[in-house]
Amino acid sequence: MRPYFNQLSLREKILLSAFIWVLIGIFATMALKQSGQHWKQWQSARNTKQVQALILAREANYDARFALITQRFDSQYTLDETELRNRLEAICKEVGVDYTLTSGTPKQEGNFSLFEVVVYLNRVEMPGLLAFYNGTLESAPYMRLDALTLSPGGNTPEMLSAKFVFKSFEMETQPTRF
Amino acid sequence: MRPSSTLNLSNTIHWLPGQAFVVQVLDLPQELADEELLSTVELAVESASPLPIEHLAWGWYPDESARQILVYMSTRERCLDALQEFDTAAHVYPAFLSLINAPSVEATCRIILTAVDLSAAYFQTGARLPDAIKSIRHTEALPDQFNQTEISEAQLQIIRASFEKLQTAATKAGLPKLESNLYYLAESAIELDHSIQITLARIDLASGTCETLPAQWIRGHNVYHADLRDQAFLDNRRREDRIADGLWTALMTSAYTAAGILLLFLINWIGIFIIRHTESTIDAQAPAVHRVEEKESLLAGIELFSTSALQPFKALEIMNAERPDSVYFQNMRAGAERENAQENFFLRLKGIASSAAEADNFANRIRGNALFSTVELSDLRSQNNRTDFNLFVRIPANASESIENGGTP
Numbered sequence: 001m002r003p004y005f006n007q008l009s010l011r012e013k014i015l016l017s018a019f020i021w022v023l024i025g026i027f028a029t030m031a032l033k034q035s036g037q038h039w040k041q042w043q044s045a046r047n048t049k050q051v052q053a054l055i056l057a058r059e060a061n062y063d064a065r066f067a068l069i070t071q072r073f074d075s076q077y078t079l080d081e082t083e084l085r086n087r088l089e090a091i092c093k094e095v096g097v098d099y100t101l102t103s104g105t106p107k108q109e110g111n112f113s114l115f116e117v118v119v120y121l122n123r124v125e126m127p128g129l130l131a132f133y134n135g136t137l138e139s140a141p142y143m144r145l146d147a148l149t150l151s152p153g154g155n156t157p158e159m160l161s162a163k164f165v166f167k168s169f170e171m172e173t174q175p176t177r178f
Numbered sequence: 179m180r181p182s183s184t185l186n187l188s189n190t191i192h193w194l195p196g197q198a199f200v201v202q203v204l205d206l207p208q209e210l211a212d213e214e215l216l217s218t219v220e221l222a223v224e225s226a227s228p229l230p231i232e233h234l235a236w237g238w239y240p241d242e243s244a245r246q247i248l249v250y251m252s253t254r255e256r257c258l259d260a261l262q263e264f265d266t267a268a269h270v271y272p273a274f275l276s277l278i279n280a281p282s283v284e285a286t287c288r289i290i291l292t293a294v295d296l297s298a299a300y301f302q303t304g305a306r307l308p309d310a311i312k313s314i315r316h317t318e319a320l321p322d323q324f325n326q327t328e329i330s331e332a333q334l335q336i337i338r339a340s341f342e343k344l345q346t347a348a349t350k351a352g353l354p355k356l357e358s359n360l361y362y363l364a365e366s367a368i369e370l371d372h373s374i375q376i377t378l379a380r381i382d383l384a385s386g387t388c389e390t391l392p393a394q395w396i397r398g399h400n401v402y403h404a405d406l407r408d409q410a411f412l413d414n415r416r417r418e419d420r421i422a423d424g425l426w427t428a429l430m431t432s433a434y435t436a437a438g439i440l441l442l443f444l445i446n447w448i449g450i451f452i453i454r455h456t457e458s459t460i461d462a463q464a465p466a467v468h469r470v471e472e473k474e475s476l477l478a479g480i481e482l483f484s485t486s487a488l489q490p491f492k493a494l495e496i497m498n499a500e501r502p503d504s505v506y507f508q509n510m511r512a513g514a515e516r517e518n519a520q521e522n523f524f525l526r527l528k529g530i531a532s533s534a535a536e537a538d539n540f541a542n543r544i545r546g547n548a549l550f551s552t553v554e555l556s557d558l559r560s561q562n563n564r565t566d567f568n569l570f571v572r573i574p575a576n577a578s579e580s581i582e583n584g585g586t587p
Contacts, residue, residue: 002370002426005422005426005429006368006370006422010418010421010422013421013422013425013426014421014425016425016429017425017428017429017432020429020432020436021428021432024432024435024436024439027436027439027443028435028439028442031439031442031443031446032442034443034446035442035445035446035449038446038449038450038453039449041453042449042452042453042456045453045456045457045460046456048460049456049459049460049463052460052463052464052467055467055470055471055474056463056466056467056470058470058474059470059473062470062473062474062477065477065481066473066477066480069477069480069481073483107472107475107476107479108476109469109472109473109476110473112476112480114476114479114480126498126507129494130494130495130498133491133492133494133495136491137491141483142483144482144483145490145491145512146482146513146514147490147511147512147513147514148490148491148494148510148511148512148513148525149510149511149512150507150508150509150510150511150527151508151509151510152508152509158506160507167479167483169479169480169483
């Protein structure tokens with residue numbers, strides 16, 4: 001190659017070198033840009049994969065905790081959505097308050113289902129609220145109060161409106177599969 | 179006129195017949211600096227020639243060990259006659275320069291054969307440089323290239339005739355008898371480092387056979403000093419050679435850089451496969467991950483049943499028990515918040531008291547209950563025997579109501 005290069009005039013040598021370096025510049029820019037993009041993609045993919053691995057590694061722990069819950073709770077007392085609604089409705093009637101019930105979207109995983117019922121109590125005083133609480137106590141811990149909101153509900157400060165978000169779960173003991 | 183910026187030079191080395199040249203060996207003073215060498219040679223050329231130096235084609239070759247230089251000169255006109263490519267050749271040297279090699283063990287005479295003449299170079303004992311050159315023109319010109327192994331009989335006759343004429347002329351000039359050290363320049367080439375490779379072949383006049391000798395070189399600055407073109411031209415040539423060397427280095431660097439870029443493209447290509455493989459693994463794992471996340475969410479919800487089933491209610495009950503008759507709860511919101519992977523419950527309460535002191539007293543009573551980790555009284559506003567206040571309480575999830583081993587409603 002050197003003999004061929006020597007045959008060229010200086011002008012041709014300069015032009016050849018410049019042309020080659022321009023090409024190298026273009027391709028180097030392309031390659032580096034591509035490398036940068038791939039590096040970012042690779043880092044993102046690697047991080048996602050690591051996060052996935054961490055999440056998947058927890059599964060055994062979750063299964064063990066589900067198994068523990070299965071041991072702690074008696075499946076005959078767990079409440080499905082209808083049972084929860086009925087229980088709350090019964091308490092409301094027993095306490096004698098004006099109420100409305102709505103249901104949330106149930107969640108299910110393996111043998112467990114989680115239900116949500118929202119109870120609205122209208123124009124209720126604090127003793128009524130506490131009576132309602134005492135009624136729910138009987139179903140604890142199979143019924144859980146997730147959120148509570150009180151707001152003025154009448155002409156007097158004693159009158160309140162309340163919103164309760166209750167949750168219950170249903171547990172099937174056989175077969176135990178998640 | 180020679181171009182000064184860009185030389186359009188061939189790669190051919192031209193060797194001019196010796197008959198056109200006058201030679202002179204100069205002894206250099208020990209104290210002469212290298213920078214002064216050129217001016218010394220120019221002075222010698224000017225003093226040896228009746229013509230101005232601009233009309234001369236001259237060059238020089240040093241023997242650094244002996245502190246001698248061989249200066250040779252001819253008129254540019256004679257050189258141009260002998261060689262039309264004088265300005266475009268890569269190098270132009272006198273043919274007898276190819277005879278300069280190892281020092282002679284004894285006084286000797288070496289003869290170089292060119293297509294137009296025979297030149298005898300006389301060397302003193304131990305000298306590298308000839309102290310005299312004698313040339314004779316052939317009666318008939320020989321072809322430029324000889325057969326490397328054998329010379330034809332017709333050519334031999336021409337060479338023998340020239341040899342005898344040269345012998346006669348040398349004797350007349352008082353030079354020693356010629357020896358049959360007859361050579362011709364078999365090959366000359368420019369090496370990559372710009373040195374000149376010279377390959378001589380020795381001719382046996384009796385048999386007409388040729389024997390190629392090991393190559394010799396003209397190296398370094400001598401490549402330019404020995405050239406017959408003028409100094410400015412040669413300086414330009416040298417500068418362009420340096421630039422060409424730099425360009426060659428740049429070209430070689432570009433080749434390595436190109437190899438690096440190719441490698442980078444290859445790595446990128448492999449990288450794409452790795453990324454795609456990783457992404458496909460992620461996609462394949464996504465349903466399982468989603469399932470585990472769902473499981474986590476559900477588990478968090480269900481575990482709260484065993485740790486804090488009705489805590490907001492319980493908190494409300496406690497707060498109601500501590501409430502003085504003149505304090506009312508006007509607005510309340512209870513919920514859960516996650517802190518350090520632990521679920522805490524909170525109550526935000528808006529109330530009315532008869533005075534700020536009563537509200538503060540109420541908050542202090544609640545603070546005394548171990549169920550609450552935080553009790554914050556804020557936004558106290560008093561007007562017309564009525565004080566509005568905000569109360570925030572936090573209840574840790576593990577504060578109470580923990581069901582350790584099953585539960586029966």
